[in-house]
Amino acid sequence: MHDSAAAKNSKTVLITGASGVVGRHLRKHAAQHNWNVRALTTSIASKRDDDTTQWVGWNPELAANGDTDAIAIIAEALTGAAVIINLAGSAVDAGRVGPKHRQRILTSRLHASEALAAALRTTNDPPTLWIQASAVGYYGDTGEKEVTEQDPLGTGLHLSDICRQWEAAGLEAEPSIRRIVTRIGLVMASDAEAYKKMMQPIRMGVGGRLGNGKQWYPWIAGQDIARAFFHLIDMETTADVYNFTAPEPVRQFEMTQLLAKAINRPSFFPAPNFVLKAVLGGVASELLLPSCRALPANLLASGFQFRYRSFADLVPDLIQGE
Numbered sequence: 001m002h003d004s005a006a007a008k009n010s011k012t013v014l015i016t017g018a019s020g021v022v023g024r025h026l027r028k029h030a031a032q033h034n035w036n037v038r039a040l041t042t043s044i045a046s047k048r049d050d051d052t053t054q055w056v057g058w059n060p061e062l063a064a065n066g067d068t069d070a071i072a073i074i075a076e077a078l079t080g081a082a083v084i085i086n087l088a089g090s091a092v093d094a095g096r097v098g099p100k101h102r103q104r105i106l107t108s109r110l111h112a113s114e115a116l117a118a119a120l121r122t123t124n125d126p127p128t129l130w131i132q133a134s135a136v137g138y139y140g141d142t143g144e145k146e147v148t149e150q151d152p153l154g155t156g157l158h159l160s161d162i163c164r165q166w167e168a169a170g171l172e173a174e175p176s177i178r179r180i181v182t183r184i185g186l187v188m189a190s191d192a193e194a195y196k197k198m199m200q201p202i203r204m205g206v207g208g209r210l211g212n213g214k215q216w217y218p219w220i221a222g223q224d225i226a227r228a229f230f231h232l233i234d235m236e237t238t239a240d241v242y243n244f245t246a247p248e249p250v251r252q253f254e255m256t257q258l259l260a261k262a263i264n265r266p267s268f269f270p271a272p273n274f275v276l277k278a279v280l281g282g283v284a285s286e287l288l289l290p291s292c293r294a295l296p297a298n299l300l301a302s303g304f305q306f307r308y309r310s311f312a313d314l315v316p317d318l319i320q321g322e
Contacts, residue, residue: 011035011082011083012036012038012080012081012082013030013035013038013082013084013085013233014038014039014040014077014078014081014084014085015027015037015039015084015085016040016058016060016084016085016086016088016116017087017089017112018039018040018087019041019043019047020087020091021187021189021191021192021193021194021222022087022133022184022187022222022225023039024191024222025222025223025226026085026225027039027052027053028052028226029226029227029229030052031051031052031053033230036054037052037053037054038053038056038081039053039054039055039056040056040058040060040088041055041057042057042058042059044056044057056073056077057073058070058073058115060088060108060111060112060114060115061111061115063111063114063118063119064110064112064114064118066118070115071115071118071119071122072119072122074115074116074118074119075119075120075122075123077119078116078120078126078127079123079124079125079126080125081126081127082127082128082233083127083128083129083130083131084116084130085131085133085229086113086116086130086131086132086133086170087133088108088109088112089108089109089112089133090104090105090108091193092105092135092137092159092286093193093197093283093287095283096280096281096283097158097159097283097285097286097287101282102158102162102282105162106162106165109162109165109166109169110165110166110169112169113132113166113169113170114169114170116130117169117170120177126177127177128177128178129177129178129179129180130170130177130178130179130180131179131180131181131229131232131233132166132167132180132182133182133184134163134166134167134183135184135185136218136243136292136294137154137157137160137162137286137287137290138153138154138160138164138167138183139151139153139154139160139183139292139294140154140155140156140157140159140160140292141154141156141157141289141291141292142154142292142293142294143291144293145293146293146294146295147293147294147295148243148294148295148298149183149241149242149243149297157285157286158282158286159287163183167181180240180241181240181241181242182228182232182241182242183242183244184220185217185219185220185244185245185294186217186218187219187220187221187222187225188221188314188318189222189223189321190317190318190319190320190322191321192222195318198255198256198259199259202256202259202260202263202267203263203265205265206269207256207259207260207265207266207267207269208253208270209253209270209271210252210276210284211252211272211288213253214251214252214253215251215252215289215290215291216249216250216251216252216293217249217252217292218245218246218249218292218293218294219246219255219311220244220245220246221246221306221307221314223307224246224307224308225244227304228244228299231299231302232302235302235303239298239301239302241298242298242299242302243295243297243298243299244296245294245295245296246296246306246308246309246310246311247295247296247309248310248311249295250310250311254311255311258311258312258315259315259318259319262315262318262319263319273289276288276289
């Protein structure tokens, strides 16, 4: 944190989607820097209050549809918080990304944003900053081209349109609230589901190229993503969109090779496009095979210092952290 940290010791951040990998790293970072954390959860029965997080049950679907009791619960949680970080939504890779799953991905995100917007209108002491999560899927499959926040919405991928609607949801909230959109890349941490899934075939000695393996993966370390969120909270930022990706995207086959080498496994078993699509459906065509060479132009311009700029630097810590 910056020198202003001491003045912000009493600050509270409200997080939705706090159980996922980004939320976990945010909560850990917040606790280490004297922030109070409130987290809205749809599964309150499985949560408990602890020293770092106050869990609050919410029903975003009811609130989005105007239920006053559901809205009041959210409004109370928002009261006195300095910042909303909205990460809520069904996991994209928790299905084959067919039509039903795509609808669930979109609807869960829209409900969460609309519920927050509805509650903000009735909150007496509302947050002054809303950080809205999105994904680099916004840009679509961009091949070899380097993309920054200035690049347009992609075409051809369902996830691009989901990102577009996700970013726009909740904009009818009180206009006085400052709003930042973070387009997040592949979050790499030892506790990340994406990393665990990636390591399974590598440990079995059957890791290798997915498709031609040349597709660019925009990634970011779990530790850096938490630091980046709080860097933006600390700053009076001017940009409204930030790519949350490391400065050096990595090709898929290179990512696999680095991980395989670190645990002394081979990495020469290719998985052709048609096999991936047959086995994984839309996960392959929407998540694994597209190429996105996204760069964090606005984060770097804001003075953010990455701890992990290259994937090779992160690999030892990933392996050690398991």
